[in-house]
Amino acid sequence: MKEDENSSSPTDFSDDSSVTTGIRSLKELIDLVSGRTVSSHLPQEESGRAEALPFPFLGIVAQLEMKLALLLGIINPAIGGVLLIGPRGTGKTTAVRSLLNLLPDVKRSTCYYGCTEEDIEAGGIDAVCPECAQKYAEGLPLTKNDPVRLVELPLNAQLPDVIGSIDDQIDLHERRRLKRGILAQADLNVLFVDEVNLINDEIINVILDASAGGRFVIKRGDLRATYNARFSLVGSMNPEEGNIRSQILDRFGLRVIVRGLNDVSDRLEAYQRVRLYQNNPHLLIRQYEMDTNLARQEVISARERLKNVHLPEPVAHKAIQLIRHLNIDSLRAEITFLEAVRAYCAADGRDSVTMNDIQQVAPMALRLRHSHFMDSYFNERDLEDQKLQNTMTDVFSQTDPQKE
Numbered sequence: 001m002k003e004d005e006n007s008s009s010p011t012d013f014s015d016d017s018s019v020t021t022g023i024r025s026l027k028e029l030i031d032l033v034s035g036r037t038v039s040s041h042l043p044q045e046e047s048g049r050a051e052a053l054p055f056p057f058l059g060i061v062a063q064l065e066m067k068l069a070l071l072l073g074i075i076n077p078a079i080g081g082v083l084l085i086g087p088r089g090t091g092k093t094t095a096v097r098s099l100l101n102l103l104p105d106v107k108r109s110t111c112y113y114g115c116t117e118e119d120i121e122a123g124g125i126d127a128v129c130p131e132c133a134q135k136y137a138e139g140l141p142l143t144k145n146d147p148v149r150l151v152e153l154p155l156n157a158q159l160p161d162v163i164g165s166i167d168d169q170i171d172l173h174e175r176r177r178l179k180r181g182i183l184a185q186a187d188l189n190v191l192f193v194d195e196v197n198l199i200n201d202e203i204i205n206v207i208l209d210a211s212a213g214g215r216f217v218i219k220r221g222d223l224r225a226t227y228n229a230r231f232s233l234v235g236s237m238n239p240e241e242g243n244i245r246s247q248i249l250d251r252f253g254l255r256v257i258v259r260g261l262n263d264v265s266d267r268l269e270a271y272q273r274v275r276l277y278q279n280n281p282h283l284l285i286r287q288y289e290m291d292t293n294l295a296r297q298e299v300i301s302a303r304e305r306l307k308n309v310h311l312p313e314p315v316a317h318k319a320i321q322l323i324r325h326l327n328i329d330s331l332r333a334e335i336t337f338l339e340a341v342r343a344y345c346a347a348d349g350r351d352s353v354t355m356n357d358i359q360q361v362a363p364m365a366l367r368l369r370h371s372h373f374m375d376s377y378f379n380e381r382d383l384e385d386q387k388l389q390n391t392m393t394d395v396f397s398q399t400d401p402q403k404e
C-alpha cells in the first residue's frame with residue numbers, strides 16, 4: 001500500500017507566499033497548514049489596555065511551521081520542548097516572546113518559596129513555609145491569578161543558578177533553605193534557552209530532565225527536596241555557531257528549521273510591522289488585541305480537548321511504520337510525534353486523529369532524528385555477526401582430529 005493513500009500531501013512550509021497577511025487565529029493557522037482555504041478578514045480595531053509589550057504572535061508574518069510548533073508546544077507540554085534552528089534575524093526570539101500573548105493566566109504562589117494549596121493537599125501543612133501555613137489556617141489563598149512569564153536562561157548560567165542552592169548552614173524550615181534557581185522560577189512559565197548548542201551539557205540535561213518530569217530534585221547530604229518545574233521549553237540555536245550533540249537534539253520534541261522570508265511582499269510586510277512595533281508598540285498590539293484574546297481562548301479549549309483526543313489504531317500504526325521506514329531508533333520519536341499529533345488534532349477542534357494530522361506534524365517531529373552514525377555502526381555489527389556465524393559453522397562442522 002502506498003504511504004500517502006487516503007490523505008493529502010503535507011504542506012510545504014517553505015512556500016509562504018500566500019500568507020502575507022499572517023494569521024488571525026489558531027484555527028486559521030491550522031487551516032493554512034492543512035491547505036484549507038481561509039476567508040480573509042480585516043484586522044479588528046479594538047481599543048484597550050495593552051500591558052504586556054511582546055510583539056503580537058498573530059502579527060508575525062509567514063513562518064507557519066515555527067508558529068505551529070510553538071503552539072503545539074504550549075497546548076501539550078508532553079511534547080517535550082521545541083527547538084528552533086536557524087540563523088540570526090529570522091524572528092525566533094520574537095516568536096518565543098510573543099507566545100506570552102496566547103497563554104492564559106496561571107495560579108501562581110504568592111510566596112517566594114512557591115508554596116501552594118496543592119503542596120498542603122499532597123504533603124500536609126508542614127510542606128509549606130510557616131507564613132503560608134498561617135495564611136492557610138486563616139483561610140487565605142496561597143495563590144493568585146498571574147500572567148505567564150518568559151524566563152530566559154543566561155548563557156553564562158552555572159548549575160547552582162539553574163537548580164538553586166540549599167543553605168544547610170542554618171536550621172530553617174525546609175522550604176526556606178532553598179535559594180530559588182531558574183528552574184523554580186520557570187515553573188508555570190515559558191523557559192527559553194537561546195543558543196542551546198553553546199550551553200554546557202550538564203546544565204541542558206538538568207533542564208531537559210526537569211522539563212520531561214515537570215519537577216526536579218535537589219539532594220544535599222540527607223536532605224532531599226522536590227520542586228515543581230512545569231514549564232513550556234523552547235530552545236533556539238544558530239547552526240553557524242556550532243553543532244549540538246545528537247543526544248541533546250534527540251530530547252527536543254519538535255525541531256523547526258527557521259529560514260528568512262523568501263517572498264518580497266512578506267519581507268516588506270514584516271519590515272513595516274516591526275517598524276510600527278518599534279515606533280508605537282501599543283498601537284500594533286491593539287490592532288491584534290481582539291484576535292489575540294480569541295486565540296488565547298482557542299489555546300484553552302485545545303488544552304481541554306486534548307485530554308479526550310483519541311488515536312485510532314490504524315493511524316498510530318501508520319505513524320510508527322513511518323518512523324521505522326525512516327530508520328529512527330529512539331523511542332522518543334514515537335512519544336513526541338504522537339503527542340504532537342494529538343495536540344494538532346485538538347487545536348483543530350477534533351477528537352480523533354486522522355492520517356492527515358500525522359502527515360502535517362511528521363516533518364517537525366521526525367527531522368534530524370535519523371543517525372547516520374548508528375546506521376553504519378549497526379551495519380558493521382551485522383557484518384561482524386555474519387562473519388562470527390560463518391566461522392562458527394566452519395569450526396563446528398570440522399571433524400574433531402582427536403577422535404580420528
Ligand SMILES: [Zn+2]
Nearest residue numbers: 111115129132
Ligand atoms: Zn510559603
